Amino acid sequence: MKASVNKERCIGCGACVASVPEVFDFDDDGLTKTIVDNIPEEKEEETKNAADMCPGSAITIDE
Numbered sequence: 001m002k003a004s005v006n007k008e009r010c011i012g013c014g015a016c017v018a019s020v021p022e023v024f025d026f027d028d029d030g031l032t033k034t035i036v037d038n039i040p041e042e043k044e045e046e047t048k049n050a051a052d053m054c055p056g057s058a059i060t061i062d063e
């Protein structure tokens, strides 16, 4: 599974970084990026939840 962040939609709230720091981190611009190519299996559910909770609907999951 992969995840990507659309920076046009990210508002930098940090919710995804707080909930799954193994997958998301802040970029130099204060917005978020994905820091792994493939989501570790044990983090898939949390990553999906982070996508659901993202206030900008900025996270896309690719199964």
Ligand code: SF4
Pocket (backbone or CB within 6 Å): 005, 009, 010, 011, 012, 013, 014, 015, 016, 017, 031, 032, 050, 053, 054, 055, 056, 057, 058, 059
């Ligand atoms: S939860 Fe969404 S809006 Fe907030 S930092 Fe993550 S990608 Fe950006």
